[in-house]
């Protein structure tokens with residue numbers, strides 16, 4: 073059975089450290105989950121992911137359902153065996169991809185009909201089928217189908233959308249048969265305070281194992297994102313993890329942790345790595361910049377990842393300019409390690425009751441460069 077335990081709560085703000093257990097191991101929170109869209113975190117082996125301290129990864133139900141097909145993965149022994157990752161996995165419901173990758177889709181009470189972005193075939197997914205798919209993939213944490221409310225959206229649309237999402241969450245819970253998998257319900261409510269509050273309260277009634285906060289970072293200002301989180305979190309049960317979907321930058325993570333979020337996923341560190349944008353404690357660097365042509369320093373002098381211990385900015389710039397595969401691999405190793413170290417530092421700061429000081433220092437370092 074899935075259990076989440078709060079180990080310590082910050083005296084100021086809502087930041088907290090905790091841990092949850094899964095059939096594939098324990099996870100310490102706040103945690104960053106590298107994104108493995110196609111059952112692979114692009115460019116890295118599971119051993120490399122573990123080597124940099126990755127505890128849990130995310131995989132996308134939508135992509136794996138379309139290709140290679142969840143039945144294929146089930147036949148081969150489930151997602152863990154298929155991708156040779158024996159740690160915890162969270163699968164999303166596919167709802168976000170259905171809405172973001174498909175211009176042609178039709179939402180009804182029953183579910184969503186959409187056209188595959190790969191071959192144009194027509195599919196209907198329902199709250200029930202999404203649970204069946206995720207049960208056959210075998211992830212440790214699975215999620216309910218939701219409608220990611222577009223932005224901007226009218227009050228009436230947002231209200232109808234959240235009612236649909238809550239109703240789908242109830243059907244998802246009723247469908248689930250595997251007690252080893254935890255089920256997360258997704259909170260929507262757009263950019264309306266009362267709808268966020270209502271969504272949170274009604275999701276508490278549904279009683280999932282954890283809460284995902286969806287529909288944010290969809291084009292609204294950061295201030296509005298933080299406000300919506302602040303309206304949501306006080307209405308959730310404190311003994312369940314809170315996962316904010318698709319966020320974000322190191323700054324976003326610090327702000328969300330401050331407001332009580334426990335779990336994160338984002339393609340930013342991996343996608344930016346492949347585009348040559350690298351994270352450091354003093355801000356981002358663009359490795360293709362000619363200023364690095366003769367630069368013998370590592371990406372970040374404070375970083376002790378494999379890339380920073382062994383390679384200069386000049387070499388990494390050369391690999392990137394030459395379009396070498398190794399550029400993506402080394403950059404991804406560094407960026408993910410940077411995010412994992414950030415989470416370790418955050419947890420340590422909360423543990424030592426100095427999270428606000430940590431937050432001030434975090435911004436100070438970035439402003440001084």
Ligand SMILES: [Zn+2]
Nearest residue numbers: 375377380406
């Ligand atoms: Zn590094």
